Amino acid sequence: MLTTILGIDHAMIVVRDLDAAAADWAAAGFTLSPRGLHSEAMGSANYTIMFGEDYVELLGVVAPTPRNEGVRNFLAGRQGFARTAFTTTDAAAGAAALKVRGIEAVGPMDFARPVPLPGGAETEARFSVFQWPETLAPGAMRIFACQHHTRNAVWIPDLQRHANGVAAIRRALVASPDPAAAAAGMAALIESAVETDGAISLVPTGTGRADFAFATRADLAAAYGLDAASLPDTGGAGLVLGATTARAPMMVTGCALVFEPL
Structure with a gap:
């Protein structure tokens, strides 16, 4: 890093x-x-x-x-x-x-x-x-x-107090037709490394901070319960947020929000 x-x-x-x-x-x-x-x-x-x-x-x-x-x-x-x-x-x-x-x-x-x-x-x-x-x-x-x-x-x-219990960004979701290449490119720019989580290529950005998660929009949709048609083919697709309150994924102003337990 x-x-x-x-x-x-x-x-x-x-x-x-x-x-x-x-x-x-x-x-x-x-x-x-x-x-x-x-x-x-x-x-x-x-x-x-x-x-x-x-x-x-x-x-x-x-x-x-x-x-x-x-x-x-x-x-x-x-x-x-x-x-x-x-x-x-x-x-x-x-x-x-x-x-x-x-x-x-x-x-x-x-x-x-x-x-x-x-x-x-x-x-x-x-x-x-x-x-x-x-x-x-x-x-x-x-x-x-x-x-x-x-x-x-x-x-x-x-x-910093939110009614929905969100307290942190866990992952920044990025859609790409070639996620492995995109992840390798990001890792090179910040001197990180690429890890894998199923079909998702992860790039850690720092201890206790959110990772980048690169995948095709179909794989992002499958992994996070999202509608693939609502996601871009290439570019920032959404955020995984750490929260104390469970709730279903949603789209807000073109950004997919996924809530995971803290």
Whole structure:
């Protein structure tokens, strides 16, 4: 594993109607942060769904800008699970390590956003990120890494309690017609290894963090009780979530959610 990477940090769910998506996730039993607005250059807004060490980010475009072109291109085809972020302890060192390996990392880039707090107060979250090149996306899964400088502004206890009992992301499900090759590609990018679980190729991302699970959409459907027709042929298909409350799998804004006991 890359020495600066701790594992999956958050799953980015890109949606066409951000507020409607937030309502759908709330109806599924999740507690959402207040709506956050990114910088004018980014032209996007978000809601977060916080767990113990990781989270889900709902992202929507509020104004077209060069920085959100990739998001808009994704939304032209579908909405759903588009990107995965890793937690990095040092974004500058992580980007430099990729460049040593001949991978043209994008960044590091520093940015901040205001964070509305429950009750009406506001604080600021500050991040540094670097990205793997857009062309390196195994199974069409774009990846980047995020260094949190202000964790307390994001991991707020009141936002980590969910009516559905979810407390962690266990697996990030990625559909691919050639899952073995996609898994090998992801493992190479983060210096991990490939394991197998039946028809599923797993790529661990860090101790106590979620794995990637690559499989054909038919095999994902069979393994997790999903409707294959609702899954993409290639790309982020859904999340396996650790929860205290058992419930059936569901689709929310183009993302399959599977609930497993903690």
